[in-house]
Amino acid sequence: GENVEQHPSTLSVQEGDSAVIKCTYSDSASNYFPWYKQELGKRPQLIIDIRSNVGEKKDQRIAVTLNKTAKHFSLHITETQPEDSAVYFCASIINSGGSNYKLTFGKGTLLTVNP
Amino acid sequence: DSGVTQTPKHLITATGQRVTLRCSPRSGDLSVYWYQQSLDQGLQFLIQYYNGEERAKGNILERFSAQQFPDLHSELNLSSLELGDSALYFCASSVGLAGRIQETQYFGPGTRLLVL
Numbered sequence: 014g015e016n017v018e019q020h021p022s023t024l025s026v027q028e029g030d031s032a033v034i035k036c037t038y039s040d041s042a043s044n045y046f047p048w049y050k051q052e053l054g055k056r057p058q059l060i061i062d063i064r065s066n067v068g069e070k071k072d073q074r075i076a077v078t079l080n081k082t083a084k085h086f087s088l089h090i091t092e093t094q095p096e097d098s099a100v101y102f103c104a105s106i107i108n109s110g111g112s113n114y115k116l117t118f119g120k121g122t123l124l125t126v127n128p
Numbered sequence: 129d130s131g132v133t134q135t136p137k138h139l140i141t142a143t144g145q146r147v148t149l150r151c152s153p154r155s156g157d158l159s160v161y162w163y164q165q166s167l168d169q170g171l172q173f174l175i176q177y178y179n180g181e182e183r184a185k186g187n188i189l190e191r192f193s194a195q196q197f198p199d200l201h202s203e204l205n206l207s208s209l210e211l212g213d214s215a216l217y218f219c220a221s222s223v224g225l226a227g228r229i230q231e232t233q234y235f236g237p238g239t240r241l242l243v244l
Contacts, residue, residue: 056130056218056235057171102171108231114184116173
């Protein structure tokens with residue numbers, strides 16, 4: 014089955030610095046890659062996503078890049094702020110319609126932004 | 129607030145018991161997903177229902193089952209509970225257009241289950 018590796022497991026940065034979280038996946042059929050942010054005690058929330066036919070996507074301070082050949086995708090957060098502190102999960106989804114749907118999450122990265 | 133509701137918020141029970149978790153999706157969403165989040169296993173996809181029918185299965189144990197009713201709410205049934213079933217159980221919903229690759233999922237607040 015699909016295996017998603019996420020690194021690092023913890024990341025501590027100073028406010029204003031950039032943070033990068035990387036995920037690798039194993040199944041080349043994966044075609045959708047969302048990133049979720051989960052604050053302590055709260056629900057996961059989608060922050061950005063990318064489809065397999067796109068190499069990069071940006072949304073203000075957040076960007077995601079995808080390298081299909083190498084089977085890895087990364088989350089980039091620039092100008093980090095203390096409120097960015099949370100656990101971030103990547104996911105790899107195979108969704109080709111009907112019952113062919115598989116979703117695998119990474120183990121998560123605890124990001125701490127120090128003021 | 130995502131518009132997805134889950135009840136109960138907390139549940140404490142004993143090993144060997146059976147519990148039912150309930151989820152109401154966002155208005156208009158046809159798909160419901162169930163997830164288990166524990167410290168050692170992380171976030172695990174359990175099962176998906178679309179418009180009343182099971183669509184996809186993840187790492188769901190045979191002791192667990194789910195269903196989606198005509199009004200689109202869903203229930204996750206956990207039986208013969210073990211200590212290791214203690215976890216946070218989330219449901220999520222999406223519009224669920226068949227064949228659409230990019231389906232944004234909206235998570236509910238979760239049900240925290242403690243098995244003693």
